[in-house]
Amino acid sequence: MKIVTINDVAREAGVSISTVSRVINNRPDVGKSTRQKVLSAVEKLGYIKNTSAASLKQHQTDFVAVVLRGRRNIFLTDLAERILDIGKEKRLRFLTEIIDEKADEFETVRRLYRERKLAGVIFLGSKLEGHEKEAEELEIPCVFSSIEAKFLNGKHISSVSIDNFSAGREVTDRLIELGHRKIALLGYFGSVSDSTGLRFYGAKESMEKHGIAFDEQLYEECDFTLPSSYAAMSRLLKRREDFTAVFASSDIIAIGATKALSDRGYTVPGDVSVVGFDGTEQADYCIPSLATMRQPSEQMAHMSVELLLEGMQGKEGRHVLLPPKWIESESIRKL
Structure with a gap:
């Protein structure tokens, strides 16, 4: 629509x-x-x-929407705060909406547009699968932050993210280099329109490259919350106990998994090595501190605002990939 x-x-x-x-x-x-x-x-x-139009002297305001999908995603909430701080320095005025993971971010934007004529929108944690046409028809500058959106048609669309496929492959490469061949995956697989879900496809490619068959019994799906990851790790342990490493698709999932392992008498990294993803502040304060693939959140926030301003100036959208950084910490060991 x-x-x-x-x-x-x-x-x-x-x-x-x-x-x-x-x-x-x-x-x-x-x-x-x-x-x-x-x-x-x-x-x-x-x-x-548009209820505010009568009081406006211009067709569009300089209000920008920031729509965050996923109330408990600590990486995205931190990224949103950085975007707001940087945007305020550029004299942008924000309308911020934090919605549930199952909510429709595009309907949220349409509502905001009707209430306040928006100059643009930054999406965080957006789910594009099945909503490609809605994104393409928004007709205002759109930036998808942390999600790669180059497959979308529309000169008004930009995105900034990391190469999640390559990053997932690198995490798994590093675990295999440490001698791990029984690697459990905790999180979810996604389509090309959900770049976060591509991390595990990269992990599968790494396994295949090293002659390791992907074992579906060592995969458990969960969302990006502590209760969900704790429950997923508990289910996996009831089914299999022969894995030596866990690759979680976010730090929060890794933290929940570590708690479940500890509650069942396993030590990290003594019995099981655990790797997260995102490089959040919380990863540094875990016991043990968490090995993770760090996303460049500050650079991502700056680029999100820069791409939005370019779109507001009438420039064609761009799609930017930033390099992540591997953080080797106390939660992994060599076999």
Whole structure:
């Protein structure tokens, strides 16, 4: 569903924009038949009046939406804070929405657009699978931060992320170099439109390269929360106990998994090595401190704002990949 503007209503009704404006503002200087044509077009297109437009002197404001999908994702909340701080230095005014992982971020943006004509939007943790057309039809500058979106069509779309596939492959390469061949995966696989889910496809490629068959019995799906990761690790331990390493698709998943291992008498890294992903502050304060693949959150935040400003200036969108950094810490050991 695209954002419906007053121009669309005017085109549908075959009248001028000023006529539509007079009708939706209940002005009396419009004929009955013309008024009915406009109201029919409003109903057909699903147009909702921009409630703040009457007080604005310009068509668009400089309000920018930041929509974070995933209330308990500590990497994304930290990234959002960095984006807000950097954006304020650029004199951007933000409308921030934090929504549940199952909520529709595109409907959120359409609502915000109707309430306040947005100059652009930054998405964090967006789920693009099945929503490609909605993203392409938004018609305002869009930046997908932490999600690679180069497969989308639209000059108004930019993205900044790491190469999650290559990063997942590198994590697994490093575990194999330490002698681990029974590696459990905790998190989820995703499609090309969900770049976070590509981390485990990179892990599978690494295994195949080293002659290790991927064992589905050593994979457990979970979301990015402590209770979910703790439960997933517990299920895996009931099924298999022969793995020597765990690759978790986020630090928070790794922390939950480590707690589950400890509660069942396993030591990290003595019995099981554990690797996370994201490089959050929490990873440094775990006991033991967590080995992880660190995403460059500060650089990612700066680039998110830069790409948004470029889009607001009418420039064509770009898709940027930044290099992550491997952090070897106390939660892994050589066999």
